[in-house]
Amino acid sequence: MSQLVLERLRARFGEKILQTSSFRGDDExxxxxxxxxxxxxxxRDDPECAMNHFIDLTAVDxxxxxPETPRFDLVLFVRSLVKKHRIRLKTRVxxxxxxxxxxxxxxxxxxxxxxxxxxxGIKFDGHPDLRRILMYEEFKGYPLRKDYPINKTQPxxxxxxxxxxxxxxxxxxxxxxxxxxxWLQRLGGANRQVSPAIAVQQGQKKTLSSGTEEKx
Amino acid sequence: MEPIEEYEDENSLELPAxxxxxNMGPSHxxxxxxxxxxxxxxxxxxxNVDVQPGYLxxxxxxxxxxxxxxxxxxxxDRLNYVSPMLNNVGFSLAVEKLLGIEVPERCQVYRVxxxxxxxxxxxxxxxxxxxMELGAFTPFLWMIKVRDWIWDxxxxxxxxxxxxxxxxxxxMAKPPRPxxxxxxxxxxxxxxxxLTESEALLIRNxxxxxxVANVGKLSQKDALSLGxxxxxxxxxxxxxxxxxxxxxxxxxxxxxxxxxxxxxxxxDRFMVRLEEVRQSCRxxxxxxxxxxxxxxxxxxxxxxxxxxxxxxxxxxxxxxAHFKIVMEGVKPPAGEVYSYTEGxxxxxxxxxxxxxxxxxxxxxCRPPSFINLKAAEVxxxxxxxxxxxxxxxxxxxxxxxxxR
Numbered sequence: 001m002s003q004l005v006l007e008r009l010r011a012r013f014g015e016k017i018l019q020t021s022s023f024r025g026d027d028e029x030x031x032x033x034x035x036x037x038x039x040x041x042x043x044r045d046d047p048e049c050a051m052n053h054f055i056d057l058t059a060v061d062x063x064x065x066x067p068e069t070p071r072f073d074l075v076l077f078v079r080s081l082v083k084k085h086r087i088r089l090k091t092r093v094x095x096x097x098x099x100x101x102x103x104x105x106x107x108x109x110x111x112x113x114x115x116x117x118x119x120x121g122i123k124f125d126g127h128p129d130l131r132r133i134l135m136y137e138e139f140k141g142y143p144l145r146k147d148y149p150i151n152k153t154q155p156x157x158x159x160x161x162x163x164x165x166x167x168x169x170x171x172x173x174x175x176x177x178x179x180x181x182x183w184l185q186r187l188g189g190a191n192r193q194v195s196p197a198i199a200v201q202q203g204q205k206k207t208l209s210s211g212t213e214e215k216x
Numbered sequence: 217m218e219p220i221e222e223y224e225d226e227n228s229l230e231l232p233a234x235x236x237x238x239n240m241g242p243s244h245x246x247x248x249x250x251x252x253x254x255x256x257x258x259x260x261x262x263x264n265v266d267v268q269p270g271y272l273x274x275x276x277x278x279x280x281x282x283x284x285x286x287x288x289x290x291x292x293d294r295l296n297y298v299s300p301m302l303n304n305v306g307f308s309l310a311v312e313k314l315l316g317i318e319v320p321e322r323c324q325v326y327r328v329x330x331x332x333x334x335x336x337x338x339x340x341x342x343x344x345x346x347x348m349e350l351g352a353f354t355p356f357l358w359m360i361k362v363r364d365w366i367w368d369x370x371x372x373x374x375x376x377x378x379x380x381x382x383x384x385x386x387x388m389a390k391p392p393r394p395x396x397x398x399x400x401x402x403x404x405x406x407x408x409x410x411l412t413e414s415e416a417l418l419i420r421n422x423x424x425x426x427x428v429a430n431v432g433k434l435s436q437k438d439a440l441s442l443g444x445x446x447x448x449x450x451x452x453x454x455x456x457x458x459x460x461x462x463x464x465x466x467x468x469x470x471x472x473x474x475x476x477x478x479x480x481x482x483x484d485r486f487m488v489r490l491e492e493v494r495q496s497c498r499x500x501x502x503x504x505x506x507x508x509x510x511x512x513x514x515x516x517x518x519x520x521x522x523x524x525x526x527x528x529x530x531x532x533x534x535x536x537a538h539f540k541i542v543m544e545g546v547k548p549p550a551g552e553v554y555s556y557t558e559g560x561x562x563x564x565x566x567x568x569x570x571x572x573x574x575x576x577x578x579x580x581c582r583p584p585s586f587i588n589l590k591a592a593e594v595x596x597x598x599x600x601x602x603x604x605x606x607x608x609x610x611x612x613x614x615x616x617x618x619x620r
Contacts, residue, residue, distance in 0.1 A: 002239070021554070023551050023553065024313055024314065024315075024316065024551070025554050026552075026553055052441070053440045053443065053456075054440070054442065054443035055443055055445075055563065055582065056565060056567070056580075056587070058567060058580045058582075060552075060569055060577075060578045061578075071447070075556060075567065077565070077567070077582070081440060081454065081456065084461050085460075088554060106441050106442075106443065107438070107441045107442050107594075108441060108442045108443030108444075108587055108590065110590065110592045111586065111587070111589075112443075112587070115586075119277075132270075133268075133269065133270055134269065134619060134620070135273065135274040136270070143278055144277060144278055150275075150278055150281075150282055186605055
């Protein structure tokens with residue numbers, strides 16, 4: 001049924017569709033990374049395709065096929081609400097190569113692209129907020145790459161109560177005069193202000209109880 | 217004391233009006249333990265919200281890449297742990313699609329039965345927990361009581377209350393017990409009763425309705441663009457259900473309806489889930505009448521199904537076949553397929569890539585919770601801070617599936 005979509009894509013883009021295949025009822029088209037955004041937008045806007053329902057975006061890592069073929073398969077799944085057909089769109093990207101973001105085409109692309117960046121390290125050009133999503137900020141490496149050993153350990157993360165980088169994308173806290181930590185100052189390079197107990201340990205602050213001992 | 221005359225013009229006083237940054241979760245009872253939300257508040261109005269999942273990440277997809285295909289089942293159980301059987305069935309169907317085999321009809325009916333039981337537990341948990349977070353404790357207890365009776369059936373059937381690991385490639389671990397039909401016939405009136413009773417307590421309750429109606433509205437266009445599926449999408453009024461659109465396991469032969477909402481608010485999501493429990497009961501009624509008392513439960517394919525235990529002990533061929541399947545695993549042909557089923561929260565998809573060996577090359581789970589959760593950033597903007605609890609509860613975010 002979604003063969004129609006493949007034919008439509010071939011008719012519209014011709015040479016730009018590098019390969020099409022249908023395996024066990026899944027229809028797939030492969031495009032170059034440069035055409036990724038254009039083909040995706042066409043899939044959404046063309047009345048014959050009408051792929052307005054975003055399904056999923058993920059990647060597969062094939063390190064052994066480098067350098068002939070780029071390492072990552074970026075796979076997009078979309079579906080049409082009205083026509084009920086589905087298609088799998090694929091592109092092949094290298095490790096250092098960025099690919100255009102689809103988050104403006106389908107807003108579901110936002111988090112799934114962040115996840116692909118988090119797990120595979122593929123950069124999305126023009127993504128509004130490309131942070132790690134499942135892992136934490138200080139995580140080293142990209143866990144779903146094949147060259148990431150499953151038993152690899154990670155370095156210990158330095159103490160932080162709330163780091164500026166982990167904050168939400170809408171900037172540092174401009175208000176809240178009752179807060180314990182002055183974020184504006186800290187972002188400006190002021191001394192680390194830590195929780196009272198840690199400050200005592202690090203000698204930044206005197207313990208309150210030492211007052212009685214000094215009397216003696 | 218300062219003289220009061222100094223403050224004679226109250227309008228000249230400036231109240232602090234900066235937005236306030238509030239951190240909600242991950243250790244917050246309404247965040248289900250695993251979600252952090254950073255809120256930008258203007259008084260009680262949410263101006264901006266950043267939802268941060270990931271606190272329950274266990275590396276599901278990475279772990280799958282080092283065992284055999286059958287060893288994925290225990291991990292799949294722990295994705296959506298309030299309806300683990302749906303994950304088992306979903307993964308089975310994915311590998312079977314790659315292998316190009318189809319299970320016998322008895323097994324399909326059996327999978328429908330177990331899956332619908334799981335769907336009932338899923339929706340009862342979500343609705344019960346949502347009501348409890350709004351202070352209605354009694355419906356929660358009633359729904360959890362029935363859920364536990366259903367889990368008793370599943371425990372008798374599979375041996376485990378939650379983490380069944382009961383699916384197999386090309387069938388199920390065991391044929392159904394003879395008492396299964398009677399157990400389900402006994403439980404269905406109870407489910408119906410608790411639904412009616414909870415409805416009487418909740419949907420005629422002014423406090424509950426005020427907290428959920430017109431809260432957390434999601435438009436159809438937003439929902440589609442975000443990739444929302446399942447009860448959340450149906451609450452916006454779109455009749456989308458994988459069981460109807462792309463039927464699997466013989467769902468096209470069952471008589472059931474898809475409940476839809478009107479405007480995609482929290483109330484609609486609540487009601488869609490309640491009605492879906494009724495529809496699941498309808499499917500169960502038809503399925504238990506259809507379940508054959510005997511017949512094969514597994515495909516008769518020696519490449520994927522373990523030989524009979526009796527034969528393993530007494531013949532060398534069966535011993536070798538057993539050894540090969542256990543040690544090397546089932547070997548699907550090289551290729552990639554995407555198989556999708558209707559899970560508790562929406563489309564549960566598995567995109568699996570095989571290189572022809574007994575170990576998965578890549579198992580991608582399309583997690584409905586994760587993709588639905590993104591909608592919270594959209595529909596919470598502009599709401600009051602107290603609305604987070606019911607609206608987020610109606611997303612039915614399951615940490616195991618969202619963070620994998």
